[in-house]
Amino acid sequence: MMFDPKLSRFGSVALAALLVTVSPAALMAETPADTLVIADAIDDIVSLDPGEAYEFSGLDVVNNTYDGLIELDPMKVGELVPGLAESWAVDEAGTTFTFKMKAGVTFSSGNPVTAEDAAFSLQRAVKLNKSPAFILNQFGWTAENVDQMVTAEGDTLTLKTDQAYAPTFLYNCLTSGVASIVDKATVMANEVDGDMGNAWLHNNSAGTGAYVLKSFKPNEGYLLEARSGYWRGDAKLKNVFMRHIPEAATQRLLLEKGDIDIARELTPTDIEGMAGNADVKVQQDVGGQVFYLSFNQKNEAYKNEKFLDAMRWAIDYQGMADTFLKGAMVVHQAYLPKGYLGALEDNPYSLDIEKAKALIAESGITSPKVVMDVRNSSDRMEMAQSIQNTFGQAGIEVELNIGEGAEQLKRYRARQHDATLQSWGPDYPDPHTNASAFSMNADNADDAQTGGLAWRNAYDPGPLHQMTADAVMERDGAKRAAMYAEIQQTHRTTSPFVLMFQIGYQTGMRAGVENFFTGGATDSAAYWAITK
């Protein structure tokens, strides 16, 4: 934003009179040395119960107050490291997994962590059956059978699965928030009406994490307090204070003044505006969301491979990423985000109008027209306009149908769109989460209502469906990664999906802040290593 200083004086003349009465006392622009103050939009939080939390902001809290059997380490990206289990193994048949629990780890209550707590936590998440329960249900667990499938004896936890899945599939799913280990005694002591402590965990924590939830006020903020004796080593900062500040301009002002340490909702414009300020810096990471354009194959034209190919060459991916999306998106042309097992790193497509024109001529489609559904958010509308412009240059007329998100989702789920500009976020850090959505479709009939992305676009993936089903059962990790790479190669050259971007996170922080991890594409934020 540019302000004319003359104008700003003019608008504030009247205020000056009111403000002379304010003493500049208590206006220290500095956060306490032992406290990290973060500004973010946290109104997405539904619950802080790890069995229910399923939104970005909620999972950030869960990641710092609880741990799982297997963990992701912010210092070792992409590696699975022992969490509350010190080792694990799978039997010959591939359906029985055993986990040996670490000794000497305690919950914030002081209770020791046992295999019994671990079994209870997984059983509880399945029985609660909240949003993220499906991540665990994929292994054949149900409220009825989970007590037999998940059992504890001594220091050993045994998990049985209904089929011999790829072990990495189970391990990856166990790193997600829903598989966090809770303190059985504390949780059950706070049970109300058979809710297994769910209501109490909305604003209390009972985990092994570096921090304890001290207070939570929906739409206002939360306060975390470090506990001593964390198994990874005590957190460096005593408190983490999160303030719900949705407005980017407000965040930037607070950050530049030093009233907050970290700002997580800055726009490319804000980042650019802070460029000359030595007191602040910007950290660039990628997140897990991918952005794509997809075409409904109920429209015959979108089954024409030449035409689909023409459109892939008629998008200015790099141009968008270098201008209005700068830092907020990076070009990424396959459905597994960078950071995932089997993700593709290369981006074969770029803007080539002549090539697109030639392909349209070959396709035999005359005067092509695309009606594109777009959500009414500024970045998506800009993306859509860029596509409209380059498609136009290639001879494809684009009509934009701009609407509210939930309304557009309804149309999309009912297969009523012609083309749609959408994003998709992975649900758990395993490739199957996106592969099952983009390249599996068991039944392409209108009444199948599976809700998968392939189905929504009336796309029959053919052999890709079985390949994806096989990949989730492949027990050799390297081989499994190669299978996903192959599936995506075919998918991005034949399907009605044009994958364009992976989301970028730009975190603004004070110059002295070190070791803040956003969690990248696979994990949530980690606060315990931060120093300032």
Place this chain on the structure above:
Amino acid sequence: MAVSFPFGPRFKAVVGFSVSLVITIFGLLLVTFIIGRVVPIDPVLAIVGERATQAQIEATRVALGLDKPLVEQFFIYVFNAFQGDLGASIRTGEPVIEAVARHFPATLELATLATIIGVIAGVPAGVLAATRPGSIADHIVRLVGLMGYSMPVFWLGLIGLLVFYGHLGWVGGPGRLDAVYDMMYDFEVPQRSGMILIDTALAGRWDMFSNAISHIILPAGLLGYVSMAYISRMTRSFMMNELSQEYITTARVKGMPEWRVVWVHAMKNVAVPLITVVALSYAYLLEGSVLTETIFAWPGLGSYITDALMVADMPAVLGGTVVVGLAFVALNMVSDLLYRLVDPRAR
């Protein structure tokens, strides 16, 4: 023969008032409920998210009672509301009554302070302009009023923050307190009213009190300025109208001092319509000014209701609206009382 009413006129007034209160609230609920239903947002989709199967969507619809006929949904809601149960927020599961109790004091504090500023600055300015029509003072008052009337508060708020907080550092930034106090506030200050100024004063925490003042002064000053613009314009026109009356001329001829003519004699009659003006502007501020709350990260009712509306969290929207409605009714009562006090004809 007239039926004699067994209770006095005072009781009749109370009954009449209670009936109108119930009807007002009922009407308010009905309108909000209908609006909530025509908004093209599906709360079910908002809750279950992208991944849900058709079965999950249906189950959620049933769990929320959205499968029942609209009329039935409405009456279930009203029945619970009159028992003080406004339901739980769809999104956060927090009881709406608790959420509103957290957000309303922030708005009340801001709106009250803004209204006080608006009255203290607006009434004298309006009188000044009315007694010297066409003078420099009159022009200045009108210009300042026009500016407050026509400039977007959102923009003024940003400018104000940039200048007074960003560059000059005279006032606290967005939020109700600095982070260091904000963290301690819940644990160290008993929350008697939810209004930080009152609670910190009662607890004798003057360091926190002055910090809170530094944070509220800018948004309250801005909203006060907007309210002053309106109050001064109305005061000016009421006063000019009053000063042209015969009884004023008579008083002047009798040699009453001019200040007394204006501030006592005329003011008595100006006060009556002015009460309505002030009450209206106060009521408007009590709805919570969403844009101001957004810019100043002020956790008030306006932004709470708006956020809830965005995700079709109807219990939260309805609950917030009911509280705003109640505040309106309460304001009406107070202005009625004040009328009786100042208007000789009403006594």
